[in-house]
Amino acid sequence: MHTDLVVALDIGGTKIAGALVDGHGRLLVRAQRPTPAREDGATVLRAVTSVLDELARSGRWAAASAVGIGSAGPVDASRGTISPVNIPGWRDFPLVEHVRERVGGLPVTLVGDGVAMTAAEHWLGAARGRDNALCMVVSTGVGGGLVLGGQLHPGPTGNAGHIGHISVDLDGDPCPCGGRGCVERIASGPNIARRALRDGWLPGPDGDVTAAAVAAGARAGDPIALASFERAARALAAGIAATATLVEIEIAVIGGGVASAGDVLFDPLRRALRDYATLSFVRELVVVPARMGTDAGLVGAAAAASDLPAGGHSLSCVPPRS
Amino acid sequence: MHTDLVVALDIGGTKIAGALVDGHGRLLVRAQRPTPAREDGATVLRAVTSVLDELARSGRWAAASAVGIGSAGPVDASRGTISPVNIPGWRDFPLVEHVRERVGGLPVTLVGDGVAMTAAEHWLGAARGRDNALCMVVSTGVGGGLVLGGQLHPGPTGNAGHIGHISVDLDGDPCPCGGRGCVERIASGPNIARRALRDGWLPGPDGDVTAAAVAAGARAGDPIALASFERAARALAAGIAATATLVEIEIAVIGGGVASAGDVLFDPLRRALRDYATLSFVRELVVVPARMGTDAGLVGAAAAASDLPAGGHSLSCVPPRS
Numbered sequence: 131m132h133t134d135l136v137v138a139l140d141i142g143g144t145k146i147a148g149a150l151v152d153g154h155g156r157l158l159v160r161a162q163r164p165t166p167a168r169e170d171g172a173t174v175l176r177a178v179t180s181v182l183d184e185l186a187r188s189g190r191w192a193a194a195s196a197v198g199i200g201s202a203g204p205v206d207a208s209r210g211t212i213s214p215v216n217i218p219g220w221r222d223f224p225l226v227e228h229v230r231e232r233v234g235g236l237p238v239t240l241v242g243d244g245v246a247m248t249a250a251e252h253w254l255g256a257a258r259g260r261d262n263a264l265c266m267v268v269s270t271g272v273g274g275g276l277v278l279g280g281q282l283h284p285g286p287t288g289n290a291g292h293i294g295h296i297s298v299d300l301d302g303d304p305c306p307c308g309g310r311g312c313v314e315r316i317a318s319g320p321n322i323a324r325r326a327l328r329d330g331w332l333p334g335p336d337g338d339v340t341a342a343a344v345a346a347g348a349r350a351g352d353p354i355a356l357a358s359f360e361r362a363a364r365a366l367a368a369g370i371a372a373t374a375t376l377v378e379i380e381i382a383v384i385g386g387g388v389a390s391a392g393d394v395l396f397d398p399l400r401r402a403l404r405d406y407a408t409l410s411f412v413r414e415l416v417v418v419p420a421r422m423g424t425d426a427g428l429v430g431a432a433a434a435a436s437d438l439p440a441g442g443h444s445l446s447c448v449p450p451r452s
Numbered sequence: 453m454h455t456d457l458v459v460a461l462d463i464g465g466t467k468i469a470g471a472l473v474d475g476h477g478r479l480l481v482r483a484q485r486p487t488p489a490r491e492d493g494a495t496v497l498r499a500v501t502s503v504l505d506e507l508a509r510s511g512r513w514a515a516a517s518a519v520g521i522g523s524a525g526p527v528d529a530s531r532g533t534i535s536p537v538n539i540p541g542w543r544d545f546p547l548v549e550h551v552r553e554r555v556g557g558l559p560v561t562l563v564g565d566g567v568a569m570t571a572a573e574h575w576l577g578a579a580r581g582r583d584n585a586l587c588m589v590v591s592t593g594v595g596g597g598l599v600l601g602g603q604l605h606p607g608p609t610g611n612a613g614h615i616g617h618i619s620v621d622l623d624g625d626p627c628p629c630g631g632r633g634c635v636e637r638i639a640s641g642p643n644i645a646r647r648a649l650r651d652g653w654l655p656g657p658d659g660d661v662t663a664a665a666v667a668a669g670a671r672a673g674d675p676i677a678l679a680s681f682e683r684a685a686r687a688l689a690a691g692i693a694a695t696a697t698l699v700e701i702e703i704a705v706i707g708g709g710v711a712s713a714g715d716v717l718f719d720p721l722r723r724a725l726r727d728y729a730t731l732s733f734v735r736e737l738v739v740v741p742a743r744m745g746t747d748a749g750l751v752g753a754a755a756a757a758s759d760l761p762a763g764g765h766s767l768s769c770v771p772p773r774s
Contacts, residue, residue: 206733283699289731290699290700295731297620297728299622372618376618376694378607406632409614
């Protein structure tokens with residue numbers, strides 16, 4: 131594992147990033163294109179092949195033994211297709227097949243971006259050495275991934291860990307996903323800002339109405355800004371506690387723009403967790419900030435390719451039953 | 453696997469049951485004692501050893517190669533201890549050590565009762581052949597267990613799948629567990645009955661105020677009884693959808709007394725599931741009644757002992773990273 135290089139791709143609505151990643155998680159060669167998100171599918175694919183072509187011009191390309199793709203979801207690892215919400219030209223788009231052709235038959239692993247981030251935190255970040263972990267990104271949306279029994283758990287389609295769309299308020303506000311009271315509907319950056327504005331929070335002279343500005347207000351003691359973070363923290367706590375109660379995790383790692391608010395988020399989150407993580411086997415659960423930076427998607431895509439056989443299914447070696 | 457016999461124990465607040473279970477899930481020899489739940493721990497232990505002694509008098513005992521214990525929770529499989537809520541004489545009681553001594557060093561596996569029921573449904577019941585499943589008991593309480601990637605997932609302490617105590621209503625009623633708005637607080641039999649009575653449901657001339665009586669009222673068209681089941685169904689749907697969204701399950705199996713209400717529960721549950729299981733990778737999720745009867749605890753304890761190495765940890769064979 132990790133003695134060869136892995137070709138990593140990070141597919142998002144803003145950029146398509148690629149790298150050759152070594153066995154220590156170092157990005158030896160990089161390439162990047164803006165995502166032509168409003169164009170047709172063939173045009174978006176050309177941006178991917180252009181990234182791969184640039185990487186292939188490196189002398190190190192020949193040492194690559196696998197490809198890992200982390201993509202904005204939904205993905206379907208079982209079929210090798212992706213349908214990123216923010217790239218309308220790709221719906222059930224067979225990205226794995228196209229990439230496999232381009233890389234001469236190397237094994238290709240596809241996972242969702244939350245799973246990729248989790249693989250990175252587990253390999254080299256805040257979940258390192260932990261056998262059971264939830265890793266999350268709280269930003270424009272809320273995503274996540276799971277490590278169970280020491281292994282990444284992408285699930286059959288590569289989407290497991292989608293904590294942003296579990297309901298913690300069954301009578302709550304409708305969520306764009308079609309559900310109600312989802313964690314994301316309460317705790318994402320735009321929802322923190324929306325709730326603060328609705329409740330009378332006044333932005334500063336710069337007119338910044340993002341969650342970062344609300345966080346600054348909360349740090350300065352603004353009660354409405356504090357209340358909006360408190361509400362987000364409760365929703366995150368209920369979702370994290372639900373995850374721990376369902377699958378037994380020992381640590382929750384939180385990254386993303388909203389997490390960079392620091393104590394303004396983590397203090398009420400840790401308090402609220404005591405209200406929801408009540409059973410004996412989840413009471414020791416800790417919540418910590420993520421450690422991997424903006425390269426987590428690429429490092430994690432590489433880790434996922436090393437962790438899993440191609441296709442995204444997790445390895446299992448239980449003898450068959452008689 | 454399953455070519456030898458397994459000694460199975462099912463520890464509950466009412467009875468302590470034991471059996472020798474063969475590789476086809478047949479209970480070849482049985483023994484049972486009432487649980488002296490109000491007595492001290494040593495007295496409760498004597499009921500267990502008495503069950504084991506009776507099984508040991510069978511000529512088949514010598515073929516036993518392992519012991520599986522399913523117990524009312526909480527359990528701690530990592531330490532081999534149990535603290536069943538309804539058996540106050542046992543707190544952090546080292547049951548595994550006591551049983552191991554009694555059985556001459558055979559490997560002993562301990563799991564929670566929800567995990568045991570899941571192992572039974574996966575082996576021989578409604579989750580057979582499914583690689584990713586949630587199995588639940590909806591009764592006086594709400595319990596459950598998970599099959600992930602084709603294997604039972606008890607978690608490090610044997611408690612995973614505790615769906616009854618995830619919050620689906622973060623501002624909801626306090627639950628005896630210390631949380632709020634837990635699935636069990638809304639969907640258990642006693643809570644279905646409590647809500648119906650509170651809202652004006654009138655029991656029949658027999659004075660039966662159980663959830664079974666409310667179910668009969670619902671079948672006869674009583675709107676308050678129907679509404680109480682509808683509310684329970686929504687809470688179950690939100691919890692099942694959360695589980696599917698977090699770990700990707702393809703089927704939810706529901707047993708227990710409340711599930712025996714049949715369509716009165718399953719019809720609104722399947723409707724509500726469409727409101728909460730919204731993401732592409734969970735839309736195909738099906739919900740079905742359990743198939744294993746009252747022996748599920750014993751069959752499942754045997755299955756868990758065959759599925760897992762002693763100690764309750766799931767097997768993993770990913771090569772270590774360099």
